Amino acid sequence: MKRMDGQRVLLIAPRFFGYERDIRAEIERRGATVDWLADRPYDTPAMTALTRLRPGWVLPAADRLYARQLEELGQVDYDIVLVVNGQTVSARTLARLRSAYPRARFVLYMWDSIANRAHVRKNLSFYDHVSTFDPQDAEQYGMQLRPLFCGRGFDAPAEPVPMQYHISFVGTAHTDRYAVIDRLRGTLPEDIHAYWYLYLQAPWVLQVSRWTRPGMRHARMDDFQFKPLDKPTLHAVFAGSRAILDIEHPRQIGLTMRTFEALGAGKKLITTNAQARNYDFFSDSNVCVIDRHAPVVPAAFLRTPFAPMPEAVRRRYTIEGWLDELLGL
Structure with missing residues (x-):
């Protein structure tokens, strides 16, 4: 395990079956301090559908929310800004983050296809590194192909379990x-x-x-x-x-x-x-x-x-x- 002692990480990731908590916990286990903001912060069924179908209607409200949350976090010198999907992270918010944290390395991971998140493609230039789970997107947009992972709790049991x-x-x-x-x-x-x-x-x-x-x-x-x-x-x-x-x-x-x-x-x-x-x-x-x-x-x-x-x-x-x-x- 590679250590991240003393590093500060801003994680922007959607709530998704607790995987955002697994990612945060793994970074913290390595010695880093993590602040988390929700990608797609408005996650009622109606707002989830609106975000998918009409992201332009949701982004201005998300911009205002992120601006307020970043102000509440105070003056932090982040080493890494890690964005997962970036569905509601607009170009305006990314420009603000780049200006506020000029030393940070910006990383995007897509666990959805660009075809389902077309507006994200316009923001790729804000990132220093972009990876995707989708081999077709990797080839078409020059991203690194990086498959998903096994979440916590799915490790093979230490003792054999009878098959049911x-x-x-x-x-x-x-x-x-x-x-x-x-x-x-x-x-x-x-x-x-x-x-x-x-x-x-x-x-x-x-x-x-x-x-x-x-x-x-x-x-x-x-x-x-x-x-x-x-x-x-x-x-x-x-x-x-x-x-x-x-x-x-x-x-x-x-x-x-x-x-x-x-x-x-x-x-x-x-x-x-x-x-x-x-x-x-x-x-x-x-x-x-x-x-x-x-x-x-x-x-x-x-x-x-x-x-x-x-x-x-x-x-x-x-x-x-x-x-x-x-x-x-």
């Missing part, structure tokens, strides 16, 4: 996820034990989805959960699973966080993202790429254990490896 499920899935039932799972479970042998936790925000969302998504037209209410799965239960499901199913958004190219959580936990990965074949962790024994339109997992894949990865590969996809690479430590 051959395959499990926990996630939001967006886009075609229900349809993929519905097709897949119809192909599994009877002796394969599966755990499915498809989350929707409310029953009315299912009613709307039945009309708007052909693959959910005949979905049953009891196929879904309307409360997010708590982290201790999620970790227990992971620990008791042999393989984790990952279904990325149909328009997404970069690998999901779930990919690295599965591998970090010492679990096999079943994924609809064919890009997984291009990464150094790929092996036929641990990773099964399926067709989202006709998903089939060989029974032998589910009946054989995870093959340990080389330690250097495993560490690269931890939050420690992510931070080392991102900050050039």
Whole structure:
């Protein structure tokens, strides 16, 4: 672990399943002092949608909020300004930050595609270093490709945990996820034990989805959960699973966080993202790429254990490896 003793870091990152806390904790563990501001500070469902669809309407309010928060932080000489996504960090705010902290190194990490955050592209020149999880964006915009990481709590257990499920899935039932799972479970042998936790925000969302998504037209209410799965239960499901199913958004190219959580936990990965074949962790024994339109997992894949990865590969996809690479430590 590379130390950061005495350094001051300004972290601007969205609230996202606690990953912003994991990033902050890792930087602080290395001896640095961290101040955090929220990217996308207005995170009610309505404001989240407005920020995505009409960022120009939200940025002036975010500018005023950041100006006030920076004033409250006082005179700080930051060594690093680390921005994750920068969805509501405008050119005006970045210019203010550059002027206030001329000595700081500005780093941007995109864990969303530029296609979904088009206005961020105009701000790339403000940063000294830019990385992305998306291989297509890396090539098109000259960014460094840096995949995501395994969050805290997903490390392989010190003692073996009895297997309860051959395959499990926990996630939001967006886009075609229900349809993929519905097709897949119809192909599994009877002796394969599966755990499915498809989350929707409310029953009315299912009613709307039945009309708007052909693959959910005949979905049953009891196929879904309307409360997010708590982290201790999620970790227990992971620990008791042999393989984790990952279904990325149909328009997404970069690998999901779930990919690295599965591998970090010492679990096999079943994924609809064919890009997984291009990464150094790929092996036929641990990773099964399926067709989202006709998903089939060989029974032998589910009946054989995870093959340990080389330690250097495993560490690269931890939050420690992510931070080392991102900050050039």
